[in-house]
Amino acid sequence: MPQPDRILLVISILEGRNFPSQSSCQLTVDAKFDGEILTTDPVEFTSTPDINQELAWELDKKTFQLHKLQRSVIKCNAYSTTSTGQRENLGYFIIDIRPLNTSQKIRWYHLLQTKYPKLKPEFSICAYIEDDQTTRSGGGSTTSKISKTPSNTGISSTTTTATTSTRSKHLQPILLEDKGYYQLGSDVPSAEIFSLSITIRSAQNLTYLISSSINLNTQVGYFFDYKLFDNKIKTEIFHNLIQPEFYPERASVRIRSSIQLLRSYLETYHPIEFNLWSENNIIGQTHIPLHKIFKPLQQKSGMDKTFDVLTETYNLRIISLNENENEKLQTIEDEDSQPIVKVEITLARETSINKQKSKNDKQQRKRSNSANTNPSSNTTIVEHENR
Incomplete structure (x- = not known):
């Protein structure tokens, strides 16, 4: 997070094309x-x-103004690296810092002096400034101090901070309870409110996760749990492991961010640990691939492409934490007999959510989630969908 008299000069290198x-x-x-x-x-x-x-x-802001007066630029070189470590320069592009401000605008930069002149490769870039008025409130980057010597710009020796190459990996959403959402990054004009939800649809073949000597007719309860933005979500208990029956359950959070930053953050998000419990014991585990939610946009030309709703559904294979039972699962060749939980991930713009709600004829009943780490917060909602 920059200090009051300092700014961050940021370039988001989004994607390339024509390579x-x-x-x-x-x-x-x-x-x-x-x-x-x-x-x-x-x-x-x-x-x-x-x-x-x-x-x-x-x-600092004074140094940045001097750079503008001296028409300093950011020079970016693209490189290919082989498996043996051989590095080859593919070309370069120049970013003029003079027009940059706090607004985030995306433009394409052609590679100059490229080895692929007929293809005309280019990169999608978002360059902008973060100052003390628009900074990330959570101190979103890990930085390393670099003592600088006078450069050929003629600017006197200063101390500059260079962030790590993937600042989004260290960025964390900040809970704003009074507004009912998490703030991710600066509250820039391009920021919007999104709803991120995880729905547990169904499960099957869960009996393979426990020993055959266990009596399945007992009243032992089973449930799933996972964490969404540090909120612990615990599903309602069900008793039938042979034919699990429960209402599809959705947990959702609201996030205010720009599309670019939200995508950058989620694509570096570690898969969410998802557990199946029997009373006080975890009997099965899998991971929810939250980082794949933007996969449908990867083939589009530009991260600024709009969308209403992104939905990905996964049949996640659950493994047993019991070594003996897990060895038995390895012998099951029929994929239809594997322990599976069906999980749906949805990311939607709030405007599209409001439109959908007005057309939605489904009746939903809400319940409070006692396992939520912040029960009074209205930023994490757990809902049941009637079948």
Whole structure:
């Protein structure tokens, strides 16, 4: 988070297009500003490389104004790297910092002096400024101090902070209870409110997770639990492990953010641990791939492409935490006999949600979630859908 007299100069390198596909190579981008070079993490070198990473420099406002007067630029070089570590320059593009401000606008930059002149490869870039008025309230980046020597810009020696190459990995949503949502990143003009929900639809073949010696006719209760934005969600108890019957249960949170930052954050989100409990014991486990929710947009030309609702459904295989039972599961070749839970992930713009609610004829009943780490908060809602 920049101090009151400092700003963050941010470039979001979103994606590329018109590249040759080179499955044996990885792609990186180096960005150089005022003598400091930041590098993206390697990504797969495809015809439309999905980079989706941020690089940023922190400096004081006076120094930034001097850079503008001296017409300083950010020079970005793209590189391919082979499995043997051989690095090849693919071309470069220049970002002029003079017109940059706090508004986030996306534009395409052609690679200059590229080795693929006929293809005309280019990158989608969002460059902007974060100052003390629009900063991330949660201190969203891990930084390392770099002592700088005078550069050829003529600016006197200063101390600058360079963020890690993927600032979104360290960014955390901030709960704003009075507003009923989580704030992710700066509250910039392009920010919108989204609803992120996880629905537990059904489950099958759960008996394979327990020993055959256990009596299934007992009144032992079973339930699932997981965490969504640090809120612990616990489903209602069901008793029939042979034919599990429960209302499809949805947990949702509201998030205010820009599309670019929300995508960058969710795509680096670790899969959510999802457990099946029998009383006080975990008998099965899987992971919800929240990071894949933006997969339908990966083939589109631009992260600023709008959407109303993104929905992905997964049949997740549950593994037993009992080593003996898990060995038995490995012997089951029929996929239809594997222990499965059906999970649906939905990300929707709030405007589309409001439209859908007005047309929705389903009756839903809400219940309070005693397992929620913040029961009084209206930012996490658990609902049941009638069958």
